């Protein structure tokens with residue numbers, strides 16, 4: 001991913017993204033691992049990442065669905081992980 005030029009994916013947010021949003025899941029029955037970019041919200045700013053975690057509903061248990069306010073709109077099992085983007089070169 002090209003760094004430093006992405007906007008926050010939250011609708012209407014004018015801020016530059018600080019993180020790439022990933023979705024991680026481990027299925028404790030099958031042993032399957034998923035670690036993919038969250039297509040429903042691929043990048044996010046600091047403020048929205050903090051709000052996203054503070055307002056998330058549900059237990060962070062393996063293969064559980066967590067209701068995040070801004071990410072994982074498709075409500076697939078797993079937890080969101082934020083990978084820090086490098087700041088834009090100015």
Ligand SMILES: [Zn+2]
Pocket residue numbers: 008009010013014015044045046047048
């Ligand atoms: Zn934002």
